Amino acid sequence: MTEERFDAIVVGAGMSxxxxxxxxxxxxxxxxxxxxxxxxxxxxxxxxxxxANMLETIIPDFRDDAPLERHLVEQRFWVTDDTSHTxxxxxSDDFNxxxxxxxxxxxxxxxxxxxRKVRAAGAIVLCETTVTExxxxxxxxxxxxxxxxxxxxxxxxxxxxxxxxxxxxxxxxRFRKVPKPEAVALAVKxxxxxxxxxxxxxxxxxxxQGCVIEAAGTISRGMAGLGFxxxxxxxxxxxxxxxxxxFAATLESPYALLDAxxxxxxxxxxxxxxxxxxxxxxxxxxxxxxxIPQLFGDGWVVVGxxxxxxNAVHREGSNLAMTSGRIAGEAIAAIKSRKHPMxxxxxxxxxxxxxxxxVLKDLRKYKDMPALLHTNSRNFFTTYPQLMSQxxxxxVRVDGTPKIEKERATTAALIKARSRWGLVSDAVRLALAWR
Amino acid sequence: xxxxxxxxxxxxxxxxxxxDAGRPHIKVRQHQSPSPNLLALTVVCPAKCYxxxxxxxxxxxxxxxxxxGTCRVLCEESGDIDWSYPRGGFxxxxxxx
Ligand SMILES: Cc1cc2nc3c(=O)[nH]c(=O)nc-3n(C[C@H](O)[C@H](O)[C@H](O)COP(=O)(O)OP(=O)(O)OC[C@H]3O[C@@H](n4cnc5c(N)ncnc54)[C@H](O)[C@@H]3O)c2cc1C
Ligand code: SF4
Numbered sequence: 001m002t003e004e005r006f007d008a009i010v011v012g013a014g015m016s017x018x019x020x021x022x023x024x025x026x027x028x029x030x031x032x033x034x035x036x037x038x039x040x041x042x043x044x045x046x047x048x049x050x051x052a053n054m055l056e057t058i059i060p061d062f063r064d065d066a067p068l069e070r071h072l073v074e075q076r077f078w079v080t081d082d083t084s085h086t087x088x089x090x091x092s093d094d095f096n097x098x099x100x101x102x103x104x105x106x107x108x109x110x111x112x113x114x115x116r117k118v119r120a121a122g123a124i125v126l127c128e129t130t131v132t133e134x135x136x137x138x139x140x141x142x143x144x145x146x147x148x149x150x151x152x153x154x155x156x157x158x159x160x161x162x163x164x165x166x167x168x169x170x171x172x173x174r175f176r177k178v179p180k181p182e183a184v185a186l187a188v189k190x191x192x193x194x195x196x197x198x199x200x201x202x203x204x205x206x207x208x209q210g211c212v213i214e215a216a217g218t219i220s221r222g223m224a225g226l227g228f229x230x231x232x233x234x235x236x237x238x239x240x241x242x243x244x245x246x247f248a249a250t251l252e253s254p255y256a257l258l259d260a261x262x263x264x265x266x267x268x269x270x271x272x273x274x275x276x277x278x279x280x281x282x283x284x285x286x287x288x289x290x291x292i293p294q295l296f297g298d299g300w301v302v303v304g305x306x307x308x309x310x311n312a313v314h315r316e317g318s319n320l321a322m323t324s325g326r327i328a329g330e331a332i333a334a335i336k337s338r339k340h341p342m343x344x345x346x347x348x349x350x351x352x353x354x355x356x357x358x359v360l361k362d363l364r365k366y367k368d369m370p371a372l373l374h375t376n377s378r379n380f381f382t383t384y385p386q387l388m389s390q391x392x393x394x395x396v397r398v399d400g401t402p403k404i405e406k407e408r409a410t411t412a413a414l415i416k417a418r419s420r421w422g423l424v425s426d427a428v429r430l431a432l433a434w435r
Numbered sequence: 436x437x438x439x440x441x442x443x444x445x446x447x448x449x450x451x452x453x454x455d456a457g458r459p460h461i462k463v464r465q466h467q468s469p470s471p472n473l474l475a476l477t478v479v480c481p482a483k484c485y486x487x488x489x490x491x492x493x494x495x496x497x498x499x500x501x502x503x504g505t506c507r508v509l510c511e512e513s514g515d516i517d518w519s520y521p522r523g524g525f526x527x528x529x530x531x532x
Contacts, residue, residue: 036520038453042528043502107532128524148522166504168520179508186505188481190446191531235531244508247479248472254481259441278531279446281481281503 006032006156008332009145010123011131011169013040015318016304016325017162018114019058023329025123029336032154033123034147036130041111044164045189045282046318047230047237049212050105054319058326059117063099067109069232070210071100074203078266080217080227081389085266096209104210104230104237134159134173134300141343142173142299158332158342159300162325165283167306175302176293181248182374183287183308185225187241188254190262192274196234202270203231214315217385219261221252224377226315227261229270236271238262241284246377254281284317285310289367295354296347301328309359313366320359327353368433379426383417443483447499454498455525461497461506462517469493473515476506501527 010021013035021033037043049072055062074091095101119125135144135153144155161170171178203211215227225242240254240261247254261267285291285308292308295301303309304321311320331350332342340346354360373380391410414423461484463473473493476485482499485506495506495516507518520526 036523038524038528041532043526043532045529045532048532108529109531111532130520130523166502166507178511181508184504184508186479186481186503237531244479244505247505248475248509251475251478253441253478255441255443255446255483276446276449278449278529280450280529280532281501281505283504283508 004154006030006154007336008032008158008160009034009154009156010160010162011145012162012164012306013037013111013115013118013125013127014044014162014164014304014321015111015114016306016321017160018111018118019322019325020160020162020303020329021118021123021125022058022114022121023326024333025118025121027329027333028122029333031123032156033118033125034129034131034145035125035127037127039108039112039127040115040125041108044107044111045187045280046105046107047189047228047239047315048105048107048110048318049230049315050103050110051316051319052099052101052103054322056099058322065113067105067113068208069104069106070205070208071095072102072104072212073205073209074211076211076213078213078215078217079385079388080215080219080264080266081386082218083265084389084393085215085217086388086392091211104212104232106232106235131163131169134169136173140298142297145169157299157336158347160325160328160332161300161302161306162304163306165285165305167302170293170302170306175297175300179283179285179287179291179308181245182243183285183291183370184244185241185284185286185312186244186247186254187239187282187284188258189237189239189280189282190258190276191278192236192238192271193234193277194236194271194274198273199231199234199236205231208233215261215267216381218382219257219264220377220381221250221257222378222382223247223250223252224373224381228315229267235277236274238267238271243286243374243377244283245374255279284312286312286370288312288370289360289363290370292363295351296344298344299342301332301347301350303328309363311362311366313369314362316362320362323357323359324354327357327359366433372429372433376426376429379418379422387414387417443499447482450499450501451528451530452498453525453528455521458522459495459497460519460521460526461495461500463493463495464515464517466492466515470510470513470515472509472513476509479509480506
C-alpha cells in the first residue's frame, strides 16, 4: 500500500473528515482516510445535536438508516442561580414534521455509520493509525504523511487535515498555533441511562420526540461556560464546559463542577435513578472568527474544529465541520477535474467557497463575542443570573409588600451590583457583539 | 448546597481504555518547583492524571487520560510537558462519546 499514491489523504474520521472523504470518493477520487481510534468515533465527544440540513446536503436519504436518537420538539434556555432557574421554553408542534430539522445523536454510533457510507463511496479507511507527521518536500509542499505503522511516507496530491480541535499535525508543521487557553473550552460529560418511558414522562414527550436544555449562570462559578442536558432515546447526555483559561485562573475542578450541576435542584429530579455509563472530556473551539488560522497551503487544507470553525454562541460545531469538509472535498474535486496541481493558489478555491457559505458568514457576525465573554464572565455568568433570580422571585412571591416597593428593590439591586454605567456598557457591548 | 466528594476513580471506572503499557503519551519535563500552570493541572485535568509528589514536583500518570488536550493547551508552549496522542488504537475508547 505504501507504494500507492492517492489523490487525497484525509486525516481523521470525525464529522469534517467523513464529509470530506465521502464527497471526494463519491466524485471518483482515490481517497485514503486515516483514523487513530479503534473505530471511527471512539475518540470523539459531542453533546450531541445533529443539524439535519447540513448532513442532508451530503447524504440526502440519511434518515433511512442513520442512528438518530430523538427529533427535537422542545428547547429550554435556563439562567440558573444556586437554588433556582429562570427559563424560556420553546416547544412547537411544527417540529413534528416529516423531515425534522434537529436530532440528538450518540457520536460513537453516528461516526461508525458515517464511516460505512464513506467506505461504500469507495474510500479506503484505515483505523488504529495515528498520523505522526506531515511529509514535506524541499519547497515546503505537503506530499503525504508519516504514520505510526511501519512503512515509509504515504503519498498524496493533497492532505485534508480533519484532525479536530487539538490539531497536532498542523501545529507541528507550523501551519497554525496551538489553541490559546482563552480560545478553547473544556467540556466534561456523562451518559445517564434511564428507561425510555421515564424520559418521555419526565419531559412530556411521546415516541421519538426530544427535548434539550441549555443552562448558564452560577453553575459555571463565574467562568464563561454553559451546561447542557440532551434527551436521547434511553439516555440523557449531561455536560458542562468552560474556558480553559478560566479553569486555570479559578482552579475549579471540572468533575466537581459537573457534579454540582447534576445536583442542582432543577436538574437532579430529571436524572433521578439513572445509571451512569460513561464520563468523557473534550475541548471545544471558542475563539470564533478571529481565531481562524490559514485554511490552505501547498498540498493541504484544514477543515472543522482544527480550523476553529465552531460557533460557540449557537452551540453549533458538527454542522460547520461537515460543511467545511464537504466544501473542501468539492474544491479539491474541481481542481482535480481540471487537472490542475494542488498548489496554494488553486486550493484558495476552498476558502473562496467557504466565504460564501453560512460557515464564515456566521462566524464573522459574532467576531467580538468571544473576547467579550472572556473578559466579562463574572457579570454575565454570576451577577446577572443572581439578579434575574431575585427579580423573578420578587415578582412571584406574594407577601404583602407593595408592588412599587418590589420594583424599586429590584432596580436598586441591579444598580448596586453593577452601577448604572456598568449596566449600560455591558448592554451596549453585548448588543454590538451580537449585531 | 453541601459539596459532595467526587471520586474520579469511580467515574473513570465506567470508561474503556486500552493502555499502551510502558509508552506514556504525555511526559512532564524535569523541574525543581512547578510553574503555576503545571500546578493548576493537578486540579484542572478532568481525569486527575497530574499529582504533586513528596518532593513537590508534578507527575503525570496518563492511564486514565481522555486525550482532551487541556494540559497541552496550558503547558506545551512553555515546555513544561511533552504531549502526543497514544499509538493508533490505544488510549481511551468512548462507547458513546
Ligand atoms: C461536549 C461537546 C458538545 C458538543 N455539542 C455539539 C452539538 O450539540 N452540536 C454540534 O453541532 N456540535 C457540538 N459540538 C462540537 C462538535 O463535536 C465538533 O465541532 C465536531 O465534532 C468537529 O468535527 P471534526 O471532524 O472537525 O473533529 P472531530 O470530530 O474531533 O474529529 C477529529 C478526528 O480526527 C482523529 N485524529 C486526530 N488526530 C489524528 C491523527 N494524528 N491521526 C489520525 N487520526 C487523528 C480523531 O481521532 C477524530 O476522530 C460539541 C463538542 C463537545 C466537545
Ligand atoms: S489530555 Fe486531558 S485528560 Fe489527558 S492528561 Fe491532559 S488534561 Fe488530563
